[in-house]
Amino acid sequence: AASQAGVEIELICRGICVARPGVPGLSEHFRARSILGRYLEHARVYDFHHGGQRKLYLASADWMHRNLSRRVEVAFPILDLACQAEIRTLLDVQRRDTQRARVLDAEQRNRYVENEGQPPLDAQAETYRWLAGLLKSPTR
Numbered sequence: 001a002a003s004q005a006g007v008e009i010e011l012i013c014r015g016i017c018v019a020r021p022g023v024p025g026l027s028e029h030f031r032a033r034s035i036l037g038r039y040l041e042h043a044r045v046y047d048f049h050h051g052g053q054r055k056l057y058l059a060s061a062d063w064m065h066r067n068l069s070r071r072v073e074v075a076f077p078i079l080d081l082a083c084q085a086e087i088r089t090l091l092d093v094q095r096r097d098t099q100r101a102r103v104l105d106a107e108q109r110n111r112y113v114e115n116e117g118q119p120p121l122d123a124q125a126e127t128y129r130w131l132a133g134l135l136k137s138p139t140r
Contacts, residue, residue: 003029012094013104022106032104033113035097037124045087046075056084086134090127097123 003009004026011017011032021030044059059075061067078084094101099122102110 003027010095012091017104019104020106020108021104027106033095033097034102034104034110035094035100035123036102037100037122039124039128043087043090044075045091047088047091054084056087058087089130093121093126093130094123096121100124 006029009030011019011021011030013032013034015034015036017032017034019027019030019032021027021032044062046057046059048055048057056078057075058078059073061071061073067073078087096118098113098115098118098120101113101123103113104110
């Protein structure tokens with residue numbers, strides 16, 4: 001319904017996604033990409049932007065039916081601006097992945113993201129290097 005109303009929706013999934021992005025009249029404002037690699041992490045980050053306001057949440061589970069109707073789950077806002085910046089940096093790295101990311105389409109095909117002249121970037125390896133650097137930082 002949100003996509004049909006013109007809301008831009010972007011998913012970054014760890015693996016499969018049953019949603020069908022790009023279906024005319026249904027989900028043309030919906031994009032999904034999958035990144036599956038060595039690390040099985042997959043954050044439950046919800047980054048909302050509307051009318052110049054941004055809100056960032058972390059959650060204990062993804063928005064699957066079994067998690068929303070048969071379990072107790074938690075979502076909470078990230079209020080600290082430095083934490084928000086770090087989380088959004090990680091999301092940006094995932095959006096720029098050119099090595100493992102696959103784009104999901106209306107036919108449920110998973111095709112690798114085309115490089116389009118961008119330097120190669122493995123989001124999982126880049127995230128590992130970035131976090132390792134933060135841990136070595138004398139300010140932490």
